[in-house]
Amino acid sequence: MAQKLTTDEKILNAFSKLLEENGYTETTTKKIAQAAGVNESTLFRHFKDKEQLVKELVQKYMSDIDTANAGFIASGDIVSDLMQVAEIYNQFVETHKALFLIGMRDSFQFPKLKEMIIQLPMKLKKILISRMTEMKRSGEINELVNVDITAANYITLILGHALIQNIYTGTGLDISQTDFVQKNVRNFAEYLK
Template structure:
């Protein structure tokens, strides 16, 4: 999420950001409202007055910090039908969204059994990305630019490849790889294109 100076944030925003920070580090169950209030610089009564319960606080945090990307503006309206160029834009969009919401994304993995609604909320963007990619690969096949393949399988392969980098980076840090995101996108997209692109005989 984007860090903002406390001077420009409302009481609710400060409490929400503090709650997400603590819940992502410790898990929902382990964090108390008293701890959230103290860390945010307010009384527990202030927290209850604004949110009522810890569950309500979590629900508001997920709702507030799970923004939807305008896929039409970013992807559909800018499509070039150049496989490498378009896939790089998809990959960059995916990582931009995940980086903005990384604490909520990681929290959804931690709480997937006890609070599945978090995963349902943040899955909207990946679902839209998959739909875009499926349609895109089918259109590229019609244009003779992509080999015959299962469009949905390749869309999921592309998303899983990017998800793997995101998870490895946030769970393992640089212990897994020192490769910068820009280099990963360039290398992975180049290789993916080599597997799908129709080559001239």
């Protein structure tokens, strides 16, 4: 038997879906309530406003980053490890597409939105720095590599790919996940040895 969703979960799921389809501005509280199957007054009893809904999604996704990090098992080979990180992150972006898309579409217009969403790649950067520092200590990564810059570059590489996959599909810019990991991530990792 499927588990029944709470009112909060229904509202957050509806909000997430509408963000993907319409962006932040066009996703009204009326549309959210309707998609969640609740009254608008019920929505406001659970969440103060759309900003609070974004905060809740960010917190949920931050928790999912911790879960993904806990599922990462280092192999001792930088190429395999960074390929695994790219696969995990791509799946994470696909699962949580709404926040990444509004980060691209709407964060310039809404600075508070940008402040909330930037937490996601910053958390990933912190995790990568920690992982890469361990890899550097074990000799998996060259001792001359600056892990702070390398983590930022790696996030740019994998986040850029994920966003292009979702925004510019069918343009020739969208490289399959397999080709991306096998070629770009492999080359990036080889450079770090």
